[in-house]
Amino acid sequence: MAEKISNKSVMLNPFSKNNPVIVQILGICSVLAVTAKLEPAIVMGISVIAVLAFSNVIISLLRNTIPTNIRIIVQLVVVAGLVVIVDQLLKAYTYDVSKQLSVFIGLIITNCILMGRLEAFAMANKPWPSFLDGVGNGIGYAIILIIVGFFRELLGSGTLLGYQVIPQWCYDHGYVNNGLMILPPMALIVVGCIIWVHRSRNKDLQEN
């Protein structure tokens, strides 16, 4: 890295100004897939934070010993190992949620955010900043996941974390849950709205 970036900004930048989902548009696939309910969205967010943070640290420790031409394979092996651990933990402790997340925990391996951070940051930085970068990007991803999951579950099922939020009174007077919110296209539109709000608050991110 040419210029020194403080640890604090390494950690905090991905929350908003450099958010992996809404600024770099990475990891959209899982955002669409796992956010129909809030609970799997939160679990998925935590899983990605854990995998990202630890794979960043491991790769950062190994960075001087990895031959350049096989670095992607090494990264994949590290991420895959961590994903299997997370998958087994979820199966052991939160079986229902891991059922809902099904293949998407396994697919964390292919999440662009991970490979992106490993290539762009962990390969060139010391373990502690890499850890912070992993946590920061993971949280940036999780924030978006949780916002999308919140709106989709609220409007699509009328519940939050499985508890009824919209009162029965509304249903008696003709309110109906929006079935489109459960379908993936609406997740894309919710992400679009988040980007819309985000860009209008951060004018410097607007493209011409």
Next chain:
Amino acid sequence: MPGGKLQSLQSVFEGFETFLYTPESTSQSGVHIHDSLDSKRVMILVVLALMPCFFFGMYNTGYQNLLAGGATEFPFWSIMAYGFLAILPTVVVTYVVGLGIEFVIAQLRHEEIQEGFLVTGILIPLICPIETPLWMIAVATAFSVIFVKEVFGGTGYNIFNVALVTRAFLFFAYPAQMSGDHVFVATSKIFGLGAQAPDGFSGATPLGQIATQTAGELHLTDLAGNAISTWQAFVGLIPGSFGETSTLCVCIGAAILLFTGIANWRIIVSVALGGLLMGWIANLCATPTYPASYLSPVSQLCYGGFAFAAVFMATDPVTAARTGTGKYIYGALVGIMAVLIRVYNNGYPEGAMLAVLLGNALAPLIDYCVVQANVNRRMRRLKAKVE
């Protein structure tokens, strides 16, 4: 008046001033030649072409209501009055929500108000079932005006037909309320007019009956239990969304649009031919698994929203293909897909809506291929000449 105290409301004022008549003020310098058929006139003409469908929809609504209530006499004026009262709230809600959003956005962007919603606002009531709850119409209209039109830059920039997206939004968001046998026929009295349908009444559309039919020969019935003929479907006295039942009135509208040169005959003809072709193929290999394949190709055109979609939806100049050849391809695609979805997907009783949206999505690609083919052809010709 520029700079006056009401300057901020200029877009609203100009919107109203040019709504029905031409303002006196003209530009002072330079040469400005303007076709008298501007977008406002085009919109008004489309609305006029929709009027036969609209009035027939009013009559049909009242007629179906009386039929559901078991009446034997059908007085014309009370039927019309009932239909008017039944549709009025929907029209008002659509226009208030849609135009409200357009006005606000035009003000925010300091632009003139564009009149695209004039047609959309009348199309939405026409393609929705009569018993659709008003708040659903409001939500769907707001959704499609914001996310389909304004996000892309307003009138003339939308990728998809705004009215159809409203309908698709309703269909996917509230499937239980937007299909089945309870929404297509008005079943209660309004201000003492009309009839009250008995409890447990079932008013499925012909295509709805086909979709729920499990096996065997087709047997379509109207509300009184009599069989429906293709002629009846052509005239339109069958249950269905408000304004799309009558193929006859759609034909009148098509004549107006073609005579004034607003709709493109290439699209209408190729949609119809595509539908006939696919209907013919489906009818050739008719199976009990897909009961809709028993319909003859001609009745495929008369049932459901096919004719309405062909004339008023597929021809939308903004979302259709623009090249001449592209229009044939686009139209045929819409026609074939509409019948294909209708016959072979039992989850969707009517395919015209989805077919037109698919056509909209592919229109730019079709145009691109047509233009590229032309470029290649001319390049070859040039090469041949040089050699």
